[in-house]
Amino acid sequence: MLSITPTSPSLRPCARPRLSDPPRPPLPVVAAAATSRRKRSEDDYHATIKSLNSKGRYTPRKSLGQHYMLNSSINEALSNVAEVEDGDVVLEIGPGTGSLTNVLIDAGATVIAIEKDPHMAMLVRDRFGYTDQLVVLQEDFTKCHIHSHLSSLLENKNSIGIKPRYAKDETASRLADCSLRTSEYRPINIFVNFYSDPEYKFKVERTNFFPQPNVDAAVIKFTLKQVVDYPPVASPKSFFSMVNSAFNGKRKMLRRSLQHICPSLEIEAALKNVGLPVTARPQDLTLDDFVKLHNLITQL
Numbered sequence: 165m166l167s168i169t170p171t172s173p174s175l176r177p178c179a180r181p182r183l184s185d186p187p188r189p190p191l192p193v194v195a196a197a198a199t200s201r202r203k204r205s206e207d208d209y210h211a212t213i214k215s216l217n218s219k220g221r222y223t224p225r226k227s228l229g230q231h232y233m234l235n236s237s238i239n240e241a242l243s244n245v246a247e248v249e250d251g252d253v254v255l256e257i258g259p260g261t262g263s264l265t266n267v268l269i270d271a272g273a274t275v276i277a278i279e280k281d282p283h284m285a286m287l288v289r290d291r292f293g294y295t296d297q298l299v300v301l302q303e304d305f306t307k308c309h310i311h312s313h314l315s316s317l318l319e320n321k322n323s324i325g326i327k328p329r330y331a332k333d334e335t336a337s338r339l340a341d342c343s344l345r346t347s348e349y350r351p352i353n354i355f356v357n358f359y360s361d362p363e364y365k366f367k368v369e370r371t372n373f374f375p376q377p378n379v380d381a382a383v384i385k386f387t388l389k390q391v392v393d394y395p396p397v398a399s400p401k402s403f404f405s406m407v408n409s410a411f412n413g414k415r416k417m418l419r420r421s422l423q424h425i426c427p428s429l430e431i432e433a434a435l436k437n438v439g440l441p442v443t444a445r446p447q448d449l450t451l452d453d454f455v456k457l458h459n460l461i462t463q464l
């Protein structure tokens with residue numbers, strides 16, 4: 165079952181003045197404004213360890229790829245690259261200890277954070293209990309109906325007269341490299357280039373994470389395309405089905421792996437028409453080549 169838990173403003177930890185408190189001089193306007201937004205805590209090594217252990221000793225789970233960011237300035241750079249601004253709605257997958265969440269909330273965004281690990285979901289809920297800018301869903305994002313959560317949040321905001329600008333995602337960086345003829349070239353690369361313009365932004369050294377992973381990371385920006393700018397295929401469903409079949413037999417030539425769509429000879433003719441050798445394999449084709457090939461072999 166989905167657990168949708170908007171953090172309640174009533175959990176605000178700041179001490180409220182009691183009647184018995186001695187009267188305090190009014191704060192100067194600038195200071196009052198400064199106190200309306202919390203000073204952001206840094207997410208360095210010690211803060212991260214302390215946070216992880218705050219509910220009993222905790223060992224990061226390899227199976228969930230738990231490597232936590234120890235450098236707040238990288239999260240700031242990430243938020244800047246995504247141009248996160250006041251009023252944005254950001255979907256964050258895997259908030260962990262909330263180091264990026266922290267920066268996003270500070271930038272004025274409302275964050276929908278989806279976290280599979282109950283320990284981390286509780287941790288991030290507790291950490292940001294003071295704000296209503298966060299909704300934590302303790303869910304597996306691969307099984308979660310993200311669209312319905314996003315729509316209900318957007319509708320909610322609209323109903324109280326707030327016009328959120330648009331939704332943004334934190335996306336896995338390894339999707340970016342789509343160079344031809346590499347072992348990393350997969351259907352997902354065709355997918356992201358079909359729907360967006362990916363842009364490599366910067367590398368993040370592995371030393372910025374705890375525990376340290378075996379590889380460095382990178383930040384990629386995906387600018388979503390307008391529907392009119394999608395490559396011209398009659399049916400995206402049939403297009404991606406063809407792309408998946410092509411990669412299923414990665415070492416296979418397309419004239420064999422696409423035989424279920426049309427005879428080999430016709431595939432060879434279509435490949436020639438696209439300007440490719442008849443022996444082409446999936447890693448030899450750009451998105452544009454796949455689109456042309458699809459349109460030729462599905463119109464036969």
Ligand SMILES: C[S@@+](CC[C@H](N)C(=O)[O-])C[C@H]1O[C@@H](n2cnc3c(N)ncnc32)[C@H](O)[C@@H]1O
Pocket residue numbers: 228229230231232233257258259260261262263264278279280281284303304305306
């Ligand atoms: C690499 S950590 C990143 C944490 C945080 N963004 C940071 O930079 O410190 C990945 C997070 O994603 C969570 N996670 C892994 N698989 C998930 C899934 N399928 N659905 C939701 N969360 C997931 C992990 O529990 C972990 O908190």
